[in-house]
């Protein structure tokens with residue numbers, strides 16, 4: 495983000511320019527400037543709407559750390575203008591694809607976490623703390639079925655706890671493995687959650703957790719019905735496809 499020299503618009507070094515692009519090319523300056531409707535909330539409210547083309551299209555200016563709401567500027571891709579938008583709608587869903595489990599059985603939960611924007615969610619946390627009815631837990635990020643870069647580390651034993659970077663429209667797939675340890679009639683209730691870092695705001699917190707619950711069955715008895723996880727948490731197209739929703 496930067497201001498134009500006082501002789502803008504339209505004239506530089508004795509020549510008139512019709513567009514910002516022509517100006518920027520001619521004077522080798524203001525390369526990040528754009529010529530579009532900024533989509534302010536109103537003529538008197540210069541907050542950006544979430545559809546604004548100014549979101550995350552600026553260049554960091556050293557020393558400009560906060561916007562006019564005193565919200566932190568992105569260090570890498572701030573918004574152009576006075577307002578920084580800090581909304582990122584992260585979402586999660588999970589399923590093991592079955593509606594009942596047997597004691598001693600291994601089961602794998604597919605977990606997909608996504609970011610519907612409008613800004614990147616760098617440093618989002620993904621957690622899945624296994625219940626007492628699941629033992630020998632382990633987890634891994636499945637890069638081949640993800641569009642975001644896998645986190646480091648990308649696998650572990652025990653509960654899933656990972657910090658991820660999700661650009662707008664990206665998703666990550668995790669697999670969580672566990673062994674059922676419980677009595678017939680008890681439930682295996684497993685919840686996965688995602689949260690934005692404290693520098694961001696999630697405008698839709700309701701889709702930030704997903705639970706898969708299955709009864710522990712006796713051998714020979716099978717649950718009747720279809721897998722039914724939250725099924726409504728994901729709106730990012732690639733993430734929806736990944737979970738088969």
Ligand SMILES: [Ca+2]
Pocket residue numbers: 561562563565577578579580
């Ligand atoms: Ca703001």
Ligand SMILES: [Ca+2]
Pocket residue numbers: 582583584585696697698699700701702
């Ligand atoms: Ca959300």
Ligand SMILES: [Ca+2]
Pocket residue numbers: 589590591592593594706707708721722
């Ligand atoms: Ca299930």
